[in-house]
Amino acid sequence: GEALAVSARVAPLGSRLVLLLVEDLTEARRIEAVRRDFVANVSHELKTPTGALSLLSEAVMDASDDPEAVTRFAGRMQIEATRLTNLVQELIDLSRVQNDDPLEDAEPVRVDELVAEAIDRSRHTASTKQITMAAGGTADLYVWGNRGQLAAALGNLVENAVNYSPARTRVGIAGRRIAAPGGGGTSQAFGPGGLIEIAVTDQGIGISEKDRERIFERFYRVDPARSRATGGTGLGLAIVKHVAASHGGEVTVWSSEGQGSTFTLRLPEAGAVRDRASAGRDPV
Numbered sequence: 001g002e003a004l005a006v007s008a009r010v011a012p013l014g015s016r017l018v019l020l021l022v023e024d025l026t027e028a029r030r031i032e033a034v035r036r037d038f039v040a041n042v043s044h045e046l047k048t049p050t051g052a053l054s055l056l057s058e059a060v061m062d063a064s065d066d067p068e069a070v071t072r073f074a075g076r077m078q079i080e081a082t083r084l085t086n087l088v089q090e091l092i093d094l095s096r097v098q099n100d101d102p103l104e105d106a107e108p109v110r111v112d113e114l115v116a117e118a119i120d121r122s123r124h125t126a127s128t129k130q131i132t133m134a135a136g137g138t139a140d141l142y143v144w145g146n147r148g149q150l151a152a153a154l155g156n157l158v159e160n161a162v163n164y165s166p167a168r169t170r171v172g173i174a175g176r177r178i179a180a181p182g183g184g185g186t187s188q189a190f191g192p193g194g195l196i197e198i199a200v201t202d203q204g205i206g207i208s209e210k211d212r213e214r215i216f217e218r219f220y221r222v223d224p225a226r227s228r229a230t231g232g233t234g235l236g237l238a239i240v241k242h243v244a245a246s247h248g249g250e251v252t253v254w255s256s257e258g259q260g261s262t263f264t265l266r267l268p269e270a271g272a273v274r275d276r277a278s279a280g281r282d283p284v
């Protein structure tokens, strides 16, 4: 009687184990496929500028008696070389945010400094397009995290806002502190404590609902030609998403096609995280 009862209990456990194993294998296969796709994408992205450079250098040699053509080809070589440099730099950034634990050298980071840095990075492009950038609400806000990674994330959002907007529009950056959803709330991303929200709003081309689901994937671009024209690599938002997640935060997008987009970064507040960490260490 007892053996029967035991086997009756073990049998469903066994089938559940098999199911878990199958799910594990499927997950392993999915990860392998993602990895293979990534390598294929990187190879393709590297081939485009290196192929162009090789053709252009041949063209330069053939045009040695035509100084005007040489100058023209050299200019295009410079563009391709810059593209290659950008791609390699973004790949290094991506691998860094994927492999380094950002909280190992985390510190309270001033939001107004992050914003000033991000604006600085896009100042040149913005001024050639007569785009005004304005920030507000960022005073006295502190987020908890890796300064370099947070700066890269916000910098990418502002850069995109400028790149995907027409001339004479406005890019706004707004900071605010919000109470965390916390216990019983709907968001899984946060524990108790305050949250800092940094929203980057543009009056640009916008993003369709279908594309909004995919833009955070590595190398996904709505319009590859447009992205390339602005020096884009298709890796920026993948970096932003990774940085947000590894900091215990999130990035979300709201957009209306033809009207503009808002990308919102939500990150744990410095004070709240510190309080929580020290509360956890206190003997009960």
Ligand code: ADP
Pocket (backbone or CB within 6 Å): 156, 160, 161, 164, 202, 204, 205, 206, 207, 215, 220, 221, 222, 223, 227, 228, 231, 232, 233, 234, 235, 236, 237, 238, 261
């Ligand atoms: P890229 O280097 O191409 O800008 P990202 O990963 O930063 O790569 O963005 C992926 C794609 O998402 C872009 O190619 C663009 O199509 C779209 N995108 C990103 N930000 C915006 C924005 N603010 N407005 C409209 N489209 C955007």
